[in-house]
Amino acid sequence: MDINSEKSIINQICDLENLEELDIDIYLISKAKTLDKKFISQPTSLDRKLRDWIKQNIQLELKKLKKEDEDGQKKFHVESYSHEIIKRDYIAKLDCKTDKQLLDKKTKLISSLNSKSPGIDNNANKVKFQVIKANIKNNSVYLIYYRGIKEHSLRKKHSGRIPSLRNGDQLVIHDKDILEFGGKIELIIINDELLVVSPRTLEYTFDYTDHISEKRDENLNRITQMGFFDECSNVGKFTEKSSQYILSRSLASIKKDTLEVLEEKFEERCEDLKEIKKHVPKDKNSKSEYLDKYKAIWPLYDYLDLDNYKVRFNEEQSVTPLLHFFSDKIVESFLTKKFRSN
Known part of the structure; x- marks a missing residue:
């Protein structure tokens, strides 16, 4: 489907006036060691304030991907994916059906989100990227951010610094891991199509350098x-x-x-x-x-x-x-x- 179509889910998200109509599920993804599994996902729960902020940010970042055409109309500028560097201000479209290996990896990633197998353990450095599944009614799109968990310094063996937080009148040790949300959307999955904003994220997520x-x-x-x-x-x-x-x-x-x-x-x-x-x-x-x-x-x-x-x-x-x-x-x-x- 043309992503500039009114029926396109990312266009629908851009045009939403009531973000309550948008539902999101967030997963932290690690790479599995076995070829048959490939990905391990862990769903995360969010408090209401954070969930609402992420929805607003998704809409904002999708709108940023639209650029003015020669008639002054804002639209997504899309070109077919090339192995060479993607042009600035363009989104590269890659049809997974033309590449059996890539289609298999994409399928395994989506399947892992629905898997009830054990998720990621508490070792933060195993988390490689985030997937946000955005839904409007029965339509879904997957947004990928190649961003893991920032470990707190106490977990690092040779750290020469320690973070602290103000708690009332005291400074206390900050001993929690940090996960950042928001920012530039790097890769989008709609059905069997990949919309590539960051070529590096495509390569890291699906080992596409191979x-x-x-x-x-x-x-x-x-x-x-x-x-x-x-x-x-x-x-x-x-x-x-x-x-x-x-x-x-x-x-x-x-x-x-x-x-x-x-x-x-x-x-x-x-x-x-x-x-x-x-x-x-x-x-x-x-x-x-x-x-x-x-x-x-x-x-x-x-x-x-x-x-x-x-x-x-x-x-x-x-x-x-x-x-x-x-x-x-x-x-x-x-x-x-x-x-x-x-």
């Missing part, structure tokens, strides 16, 4: 099996440098059809590169403009044997220009007609 690494490795393996890699391409070093964490998101985001086009069109692009280099003007001013126009392309000549249509990777070089090429990120600006790397 998925990114798997997708990166899958794409790297596919690329290095293509005909333009051979025994002289230094595949090992190319793979090693491409596997660095900072590059993982970019590699994992390469779509299947992009890889298919890369394999099909590689030789044609090599011919284009030969033509571009062949037609460098001799006139100084024209040459400068020409070099500037193709600025994003020139680094590729250090990586490619254009006559034999092969990759020649030197481990002393940055792998980034090749990855921009493989992921179709070298594009021509319609406005300036210059080539750039996105």
Whole structure:
């Protein structure tokens, strides 16, 4: 469902005038050690004042996620999830049905909320995040905050400080754990859709970094099996440098059809590169403009044997220009007609 629809539960929460119509259940979640269980949840009870404050905060934070469009109307701006960094002011939508492992983890999390198995023990550091189940009539949405319990100092073995509270005229030792509520909503679950506000919370909650690494490795393996890699391409070093964490998101985001086009069109692009280099003007001013126009392309000549249509990777070089090429990120600006790397 479109979250901007009037029937969308998060839109309904935003528009509620009477928050008594909103019901909430709060769970503290820890990670289970067994793969079949995955999560352990503990429901919490709240006094009326705290419950009312949390409801107000949920409504406020959901409203903050709405941004003005070109017509001045406030709405949720949503884009499909990409493994690369999410754009500011946008919510990324991820359909769990397209990822069996993620769907399984999401299902186990929701199931744990309804489980009657023993909850989390008194060891505060086992709590990893909070889930708030918000209900209006028969509609539910799950709001996730990656926030645990702050242990009091007496539980810390080597703490050099001790907190205190004023109790009348005296200061007394503060020996209770603290749990903060409210603040930015980081992840939203509606049915089988995840609405990602904070990519890190998605990764921590569902161990999604594992998925990114798997997708990166899958794409790297596919690329290095293509005909333009051979025994002289230094595949090992190319793979090693491409596997660095900072590059993982970019590699994992390469779509299947992009890889298919890369394999099909590689030789044609090599011919284009030969033509571009062949037609460098001799006139100084024209040459400068020409070099500037193709600025994003020139680094590729250090990586490619254009006559034999092969990759020649030197481990002393940055792998980034090749990855921009493989992921179709070298594009021509319609406005300036210059080539750039996105």
